Amino acid sequence: MSKSKLLIIKIGGNVIDKPDALRKFLIDFSSLEETKILVHGGGAVAAKIGEQFGIESHYVNGRRITDAATRDLVTMVYGGLVNKKLVAKLIQLDCNALGLTGADGNVIAAVKRPVKDVDYGYVGDVIPENVNVPLIHTLLLYGLTPVFASLTHEDGTMLNTNADTIASALAIALCAHFYVRLIFCFEKNGVLMNVNDEDSAIRHLSENRYKDLLAKNMFANGILPKLENAFTALHNGVHEVVIGDANDLIENANGNPVGTIISI
Amino acid sequence: MSKSKLLIIKIGGNVIDKPDALRKFLIDFSSLEETKILVHGGGAVAAKIGEQFGIESHYVNGRRITDAATRDLVTMVYGGLVNKKLVAKLIQLDCNALGLTGADGNVIAAVKRPVKDVDYGYVGDVIPENVNVPLIHTLLLYGLTPVFASLTHEDGTMLNTNADTIASALAIALCAHFYVRLIFCFEKNGVLMNVNDEDSAIRHLSENRYKDLLAKNMFANGILPKLENAFTALHNGVHEVVIGDANDLIENANGNPVGTIISI
Numbered sequence: 001m002s003k004s005k006l007l008i009i010k011i012g013g014n015v016i017d018k019p020d021a022l023r024k025f026l027i028d029f030s031s032l033e034e035t036k037i038l039v040h041g042g043g044a045v046a047a048k049i050g051e052q053f054g055i056e057s058h059y060v061n062g063r064r065i066t067d068a069a070t071r072d073l074v075t076m077v078y079g080g081l082v083n084k085k086l087v088a089k090l091i092q093l094d095c096n097a098l099g100l101t102g103a104d105g106n107v108i109a110a111v112k113r114p115v116k117d118v119d120y121g122y123v124g125d126v127i128p129e130n131v132n133v134p135l136i137h138t139l140l141l142y143g144l145t146p147v148f149a150s151l152t153h154e155d156g157t158m159l160n161t162n163a164d165t166i167a168s169a170l171a172i173a174l175c176a177h178f179y180v181r182l183i184f185c186f187e188k189n190g191v192l193m194n195v196n197d198e199d200s201a202i203r204h205l206s207e208n209r210y211k212d213l214l215a216k217n218m219f220a221n222g223i224l225p226k227l228e229n230a231f232t233a234l235h236n237g238v239h240e241v242v243i244g245d246a247n248d249l250i251e252n253a254n255g256n257p258v259g260t261i262i263s264i
Numbered sequence: 265m266s267k268s269k270l271l272i273i274k275i276g277g278n279v280i281d282k283p284d285a286l287r288k289f290l291i292d293f294s295s296l297e298e299t300k301i302l303v304h305g306g307g308a309v310a311a312k313i314g315e316q317f318g319i320e321s322h323y324v325n326g327r328r329i330t331d332a333a334t335r336d337l338v339t340m341v342y343g344g345l346v347n348k349k350l351v352a353k354l355i356q357l358d359c360n361a362l363g364l365t366g367a368d369g370n371v372i373a374a375v376k377r378p379v380k381d382v383d384y385g386y387v388g389d390v391i392p393e394n395v396n397v398p399l400i401h402t403l404l405l406y407g408l409t410p411v412f413a414s415l416t417h418e419d420g421t422m423l424n425t426n427a428d429t430i431a432s433a434l435a436i437a438l439c440a441h442f443y444v445r446l447i448f449c450f451e452k453n454g455v456l457m458n459v460n461d462e463d464s465a466i467r468h469l470s471e472n473r474y475k476d477l478l479a480k481n482m483f484a485n486g487i488l489p490k491l492e493n494a495f496t497a498l499h500n501g502v503h504e505v506v507i508g509d510a511n512d513l514i515e516n517a518n519g520n521p522v523g524t525i526i527s528i
């Protein structure tokens with residue numbers, strides 16, 4: 001029996017922060033008839049609210065350093081404000097959304113990142129084996145659309161977790177049960193050869209070409225976690241990975257993606 | 265066939281704000297073997313964080329006035345910070361908690377309170393008929409313990425909703441399927457005859473005595489929404505209602521409550 005299709009769609013914080021772009025995205029997302037999961041960040045929103053609190057954002061290699069105040073901030077913003085805003089709008093659009101963090105039903109247990117050169121603080125590393133597949137399966141079978149905030153947990157505390165990594169871990173964990181297309185949506189129309197040139201998107205990016213371009217430092221920093229997660233997903237059984245513009249969701253979710261198709 | 269027992273337990277914001285009291289409460293809650301649901305407020309936490317934002321709390325008759333800034337504040341604090349803190353701690357205590365607002369899976373649709381003498385703003389009124397019983401039933405059968413933040417939704421926006429009312433509406437909606445004991449936990453050991461005298465708790469409060477005491481203005485304002493919700497629940501088929509100290513949860517959940525037993 002062939003596996004049924006599952007779309008795992010990650011939406012970035014920059015899109016969430018733009019009301020018109022977000023509205024179009026949510027309408028498009030709701031219209032997709034396949035079984036689907038949404039994973040969201042919210043960094044842009046958290047940074048704004050953090051400013052009001054006097055909490056500054058610190059990043060190392062594109063990853064936020066999460067002290068206790070920042071952990072509470074992102075728990076509020078990702079798990080509360082952003083997640084519930086998305087869920088309420090999706091319900092209005094007849095998409096039966098249900099918001100989750102990794103703590104809810106222990107759906108994604110993580111490990112607090114060990115301190116090596118950098119202490120990332122309350123940051124969770126996820127391994128796909130720790131994804132609670134039976135619970136997600138039950139929710140999907142009921143007809144719900146899980147909406148994941150980029151938060152996990154360990155030992156009773158919430159952990160800030162990269163949303164791309166959560167999307168990838170979910171895709172890997174669920175690809176035994178579903179034919180999974182993983183779609184990273186952001187504000188560019190794919191992986192750009194030149195970050196300043198919107199027309200430089202790569203249509204097909206193989207792992208060999210990726211390694212070649214990486215060695216030449218051709219990628220912007222922001223795209224690297226997406227690409228690492230994309231290749232990890234493909235190496236672990238995920239069927240398809242596309243990186244593209246949130247505005248092109250319909251095309252990227254259907255037969256002929258217009259974003260960057262990643263392959264190994 | 266006799267109905268299986270369901271405990272619906274509401275915990276107030278003042279207890280959530282006290283780490284030691286909260287820890288004991290969560291340990292006790294986790295130890296209860298019956299099928300159970302937790303409903304929480306978080307007003308004390310929201311008020312503190314609101315101060316940092318410069319958002320003042322306004323109340324009329326014990327109900328918060330919710331402008332757009334306050335709606336976002338409570339969505340963050342109740343739906344994010346408090347809900348996920350409780351869920352993560354409960355998971356650590358081997359209670360399979362899953363956090364919900366009324367928007368998630370459309371589990372509690374509400375109606376924005378109509379403006380009469382007072383415009384309460386983004387406040388939701390709940391009717392038990394709008395509780396999504398099949399979804400809650402499915403979650404309970406799976407072995408999950410729903411943890412409800414005091415938020416509902418209508419037309420794509422979140423609505424601030426009294427936690428006592430949510431607990432009562434859930435109890436009414438679920439009493440056709442379960443034998444429901446509804447327990448309101450706060451920082452007093454029951455309904456007090458004299459709010460300044462901790463030893464003045466009423467052991468049994470019938471509706472006749474309630475009406476008599478109400479006519480004599482014997483109740484503190486804070487207890488009135490609980491009492492109204494308690495009697496509404498009993499008049500709509502809920503089997504048992506107890507109001508008591510969060511510290512006495514085990515006793516109030518088991519055979520012989522030590523808090524105030526409400527009856528009609």
